[in-house]
Amino acid sequence: MRDDALLEVRDLRIDLRMAGGRIGVIDGVSFEVMPGEVLALVGESGCGKSVTALSILRLLPRELAIASGDVLFRAAPGGPQMNLARLPADGAEMRRIRGNRIAMVFQEPMSSFSPLHTIGNQIGDVLRLHRGLSGAALRTAASALLDRVGIADPGRAIDRYPHEFSGGMRQRAMVAKALACDPALLVADEPTTALDVTIQAQVLDLLRRLQSDLRMAIIFITHDLGVVAQMADRVAIMYTGQIVETGTVRDIFKHPKHPYTENLLQAVPKLGRLRHWRDLHPIRGAVPSLYNLPRGCTFHPRCNAFISGLCDREFPVQRNVDAHHSVSCHRFGEARPAKVLA
Numbered sequence: 001m002r003d004d005a006l007l008e009v010r011d012l013r014i015d016l017r018m019a020g021g022r023i024g025v026i027d028g029v030s031f032e033v034m035p036g037e038v039l040a041l042v043g044e045s046g047c048g049k050s051v052t053a054l055s056i057l058r059l060l061p062r063e064l065a066i067a068s069g070d071v072l073f074r075a076a077p078g079g080p081q082m083n084l085a086r087l088p089a090d091g092a093e094m095r096r097i098r099g100n101r102i103a104m105v106f107q108e109p110m111s112s113f114s115p116l117h118t119i120g121n122q123i124g125d126v127l128r129l130h131r132g133l134s135g136a137a138l139r140t141a142a143s144a145l146l147d148r149v150g151i152a153d154p155g156r157a158i159d160r161y162p163h164e165f166s167g168g169m170r171q172r173a174m175v176a177k178a179l180a181c182d183p184a185l186l187v188a189d190e191p192t193t194a195l196d197v198t199i200q201a202q203v204l205d206l207l208r209r210l211q212s213d214l215r216m217a218i219i220f221i222t223h224d225l226g227v228v229a230q231m232a233d234r235v236a237i238m239y240t241g242q243i244v245e246t247g248t249v250r251d252i253f254k255h256p257k258h259p260y261t262e263n264l265l266q267a268v269p270k271l272g273r274l275r276h277w278r279d280l281h282p283i284r285g286a287v288p289s290l291y292n293l294p295r296g297c298t299f300h301p302r303c304n305a306f307i308s309g310l311c312d313r314e315f316p317v318q319r320n321v322d323a324h325h326s327v328s329c330h331r332f333g334e335a336r337p338a339k340v341l342a
Contacts (some may be wrong), residue, residue: 005074006217007033007056011332012069012085014055014241016290019162023290025051025064026241033185035077038211038218040232042225042264046287048241049221052106053187056219057098058089075101075184100130103178104187108194109170119146119173126164126180145176149206168199175206181216189221194198204230227267229253237261240288242300247325257327259303297330305331 008026014026026048033039040236041049051186054060056071069179071084075097087094112185116122123142127133133141139158149172162170168302192200204227211218220231228235228249235252237245237260245258256262266281283304288294298310307330316328 001154003031003071003166004034006035007074007219008035008070008072009052009056010070010072012052012055012071013059014051015065015067017036017063017065019219022067023142024067024241025290026055026068029238029241029243031236031243033217033247035184036211036217037234038220038232040220040222040228040235041238042155042222042228042235043238044223044283044287047238049238051187051188051241052103052238052311053219053221056084056187057102058087058094060089061105064233070087073097073124075100075187093170096130099126099183100181102185102187102190103183105171105174105178105191106186107190109174110162110167112174114243118161119165123158123173123177123180123276125244126177132182141180143289146173148179149173149176149209150202151176167195168202169201171203172206175203179214183216185217185219186211187219187228190223192222192224192227194244207231211232226254226263238266240290240293242328244299244329245325245327247321251321251325254320255325257321257325257332258299258329259305259331260299263302268335297328307331 002258005088006272007032009029012026013031016025022324027202031039034273041052043049051060051064055066066085072081073084074081084094088142091137104247113119120139120142120289123145124138124197127138127141143154146157151157151169151172165173191207192203195203207218222228232248232249236243237252237258245252245261246255252261253265258263263281263283267283269280288298288301295310296312296314297316300306303311310330314330316330318326318328319332320326320333
């Protein structure tokens with residue numbers, strides 16, 4: 001890990017608490033985000049991307065809990081790191097960070113906004129809490145935020161309710177609320193999933209422009225590799241609560257190492273002239289249930305490069321391909337001792 005990292009997640013483990021005990025949901029996730037960098041978390045639904053993001057802001061539902069690991073965040077450039085995983089989720093210090101230095105854009109804005117309050121009132125809550133604004137100054141600031149994200153006639157739009165906005169406008173309003181305090185880190189949880197292609201492109205363009213203007217870092221959660229190619233600097237591939245490969249966008253798209261990453265890329269349609277067309281190769285099977293994870297490498301039942309007696313018995317060790325590229329797969333690197341399941 002680099003000393004100047006904005007965010008460092010170290011060996012994060014999250015458990016699902018049940019009457020009969022605990023089940024691991026996130027198992028030893030580690031990554032870093034540098035100032036101004038866009039990191040994409042990629043994987044199929046159910047791989048743990050959103051749970052990882054919610055744990056950073058300490059917004060996990062009651063049945064989930066951080067079992068171990070660290071979430072180290074540097075609130076100011078050159079300042080000390082604070083361990084968010086050790087702060088009370090509802091404590092004053094966490095509330096000062098959440099929505100202020102770290103903000104989040106949720107997947108479905110209609111369920112994230114209150115239907116009982118106007119858009120301006122809900123954006124105003126952030127400005128009131130973190131900037132101490134009120135009255136005319138608060139209204140002016142909320143209107144300026146809506147104007148920044150491209151909503152027409154923002155002076156009137158702040159008095160509308162969420163149901164009076166289209167899907168694209170609601171997502172823009174959610175971005176405006178997230179950017180109210182110029183956060184150092186924005187967590188975007190599949191912010192374009194519920195939008196049509198045209199509006200999706202507009203929202204992505206908006207996020208790219210704002211990220212450049214504000215020099216903020218973004219954790220972009222998605223399963224759309226086309227979005228990754230447009231938005232990200234680095235990519236972390238997740239599977240069953242673990243990061244199986246990390247690298248730059250070029251590393252992942254041009255030189256994928258993990259079979260899961262290769263399969264994700266092969267499942268993406270490629271348009272072009274007839275001689276460049278190829279058949280799609282969907283990943284066979286499905287993401288396994290947390291209640292019945294396979295032994296060894298959890299991807300081995302779906303893997304075309306499966307090594308009998310190894311992949312189904314041992315956890316692969318994370319190995320460095322180069323300075324910026326790492327992979328957890330038995331096919332790469334020198335043989336090292338691995339944990340053997342009983």
